[in-house]
């Protein structure tokens with residue numbers, strides 16, 4: 001499939017340059033990063049493989065733009081963000097195609113992600129005008145105490161490949177709403193969606209230097225981000241991705257004491273109690289697990305089913321999973337696309353092999369799918385494993401693929417202890433009909449997000465984020481601006 005068959009109504013949305021200040025640029029070094037289609041390995045486009053000099057130029061531009069942007073009335077910043085939302089929504093189809101092409105998710109999901117991304121832009125357009133300070137009752141009759149919220153400064157945004165539009169939008173939008181300026185590095189697998197979004201931001205009226213974006217290969221990503229980590233003008237790092245990289249960023253930010261928000265890996269438990277509505281639990285698991293082919297940080301990774309309902313649940317689940325249609329985004333009937341790359345599919349294969357070698361049984365799937373016409377394609381068949389145990393890799397690490405590993409349990413305290421026996425704490429899910437159990441279990445689970453009789457949790461109005469080694473900071477919601485602001489205390493004396 002060539003770029004032509006993307007059939008974008010606006011071909012110029014396939015932007016292949018970086019934006020620094022007001023210039024779309026090919027990068028200061030003549031190196032290129034190839035963007036490929038995970039459904040066939042074909043070349044989609046080349047973008048700059050930027051380095052340290054581009055990274056520094058981006059910060060120079062963001063710093064130069066900061067004072068004017070922070071000084072603009074909040075209402076004006078909100079208006080720009082509102083226009084950005086409108087142009088994103090107006091280009092839903094083009095952006096959805098771009099996402100599906102470079103990331104592999106089915107087209108309906110690609111289009112859905114565009115609206116999900118826009119919902120954060122619209123939300124933060126609204127929040128921009130509500131960043132109130134406080135007048136605090138003073139303990140002294142001659143002094144008045146106030147607090148105001150200020151933007152932190154230049155923000156470095158580093159994003160993953162699994163939601164190429166939504167992750168960058170839900171970081172840049174609050175940064176801009178707060179009055180910050182941005183330097184951004186999208187994931188090496190999916191830079192085109194990010195570049196298109198930035199192009200639309202420019203068209204919406206974001207001033208020069210307020211958003212700067214550089215693309216880099218996996219090998220050179222650290223070279224770009226290290227410049228930002230070392231630069232004391234960068235006051236905040238906002239990252240979504242793996243826990244090892246998140247820890248590295250936290251450590252390296254310490255030398256200049258930047259604010260850091262980290263949305264990292266999870267290992268979400270999904271618990272089905274004996275009193276649950278089994279059909280609803282199967283539906284919830286299908287929605288939560290197979291979104292983006294299982295490549296979502298909140299995807300259930302460990303499924304615990306009460307022994308009394310285990311066999312009935314697994315039978316219904318296996319029927320649904322076995323019927324999923326795997327194929328490229330270009331086929332509108334595909335429900336599961338290719339995995340992002342060869343590295344990802346090899347990790348899934350390793351998890352399945354390891355589970356089987358330790359006694360798990362494959363009920364459905366279990367294998368890589370080879371496409372004779374596309375030997376580079378990274379497909380894995382939707383899989384259900386039973387008899388999973390805590391020592392298996394699929395129980396300890398995020399599989400990040402379409403594999404459901406099921407284990408049995410007997411009682412509530414035992415399953416809550418097993419659910420919490422992980423260093424991670426992003427999302428957890430459970431299904432039950434008992435109101436008392438809902439409170440007990442929701443309070444006992446060690447995580448940032450709980451789905452109670454619900455598998456779809458994402459919403460711009462909700463605080464998204466984790467605890468433990470899943471990171472810190474919250475994205476979206478009325479708390480989503482906090483990480484991009486600092487509080488300044490004003491004390492006025494001499495009041496008679």
Ligand SMILES: NC(=O)c1ccc[n+]([C@@H]2O[C@H](COP(=O)([O-])OP(=O)(O)OC[C@H]3O[C@@H](n4cnc5c(N)ncnc54)[C@H](O)[C@@H]3O)[C@@H](O)[C@H]2O)c1
Pocket residue numbers: 158159160161162185186187188217218221222225226240241242243245246248263264265266296297398399400
């Ligand atoms: N929380 C999430 O949404 C999320 C998203 C993607 C991946 N993951 C997890 O991470 C695993 C690996 O995926 P990945 O390789 O894409 O994630 P990653 O953490 O390696 O990459 C995420 C971002 O960090 C950048 N990066 C990588 N190394 C860096 C470094 N040393 N310094 C600065 N930036 C660096 C990448 O270029 C990318 O932009 C997945 O299997 C999954 O478990 C989680």
Ligand SMILES: N[C@@H](CC=O)C(=O)O
Pocket residue numbers: 162163166295296297298458464
């Ligand atoms: N995109 C996810 C987060 C990470 O994968 C979501 O918003 O649900």
